[in-house]
Amino acid sequence: MLSETMAPATHPRSDRCFMIAVYAVQFFFGGWFLFHGSNYFFNFFRFPSGSSVLAHEFIGAMIHSGLFAVIKGVEIAVGVALLANRFVPLAVVAAFPVSFSIAYINLFAIGDPFAIMVSILVIAFNGLIALGHLDRFLPMLVFNNGDPQTVGLRKLFAGRTEISRT
């Protein structure tokens, strides 16, 4: 939470603006994923069958194979996590394959102005939230990873998943 992760009084104004921007995108993105993920099961609005013939076939194949229900389940879980402001780094990682697929289909299988805007926004939003928690991901960028160890498992079972953000 804000009080745990950021200390506004000790950070420059730009940091606070960045934090507000990331939070704004995070809640919008969470609401978007939750609403559109839930729509697959509850049909709040007409379920989109794809805005081009190729997208129509692609979505149809995913629906018939059952994959679409799994994807929509992931969208709901990501949406809840982002809105609850819990497990946000994990939600960002889980959302990325979905965001990439949405962007790819909109850009290359549909390609009208609305679709291009959606493809840009979904990647930009997902990326901005990731940047807001980049320090969580920096350990993944290590070049010389060394040997596999049980350190992570021992920390997980000891409940020590937090890292310092000072």
Added chain:
Amino acid sequence: MKLWVHALCIAGGIATPVALTLWSTSSSGARSAAHYAQVDATAAAQHPTEADAFSFDASLPVQTDADRASPPGDKSPKAIVNAFDQMGFIDHDPVAALKKYLSDGFIERNPEFAVPGTSSDKQAMIDVFSKRGWKPGEGAHDDIYLVIAEGPLVMVYHRVTFKPGTPGIAYADIFKVIDGLITEHWAVGQPMPTKNLSKKHSMF
């Protein structure tokens, strides 16, 4: 983050995409019902499903049973072939028709029916049509458009479908009839195109 601020963020986070989605899917939005109807129609036109019945404009009428009927006792090659087709492929009893109208020395020139290891070409045909979908209720259907006879030879130009609404196959079958029995058979088949490529004339 204070609880009330968090609650406001959640409310705003849900309300904003809901409002944008309702706008974009409204009649004036980029993803209106008319937009999706257009996509559905285009997809259906480009990729017809099994439910979309195949149709084409034939210049020839489909022959009726009465068109092919012959006087009782007619043993002409055309009458024999018409009776064979009627029993086998219009009335869906091909095995009985093969047993009745094929000579013992029957020669089959369609490689599709040349079953290695069978005692005769007649028996091979019987084996093939015992399991080929022509039993009553199995969906195979035969529309005969032309029957042309010259001497002992009879040619039948027809369209066979194995599933209702599908394009099927156009066949030209040629039979040789001697002494009231079919002694030889030639056949060529071409799948019906899903679109009329000539734009002017259908295959029939």
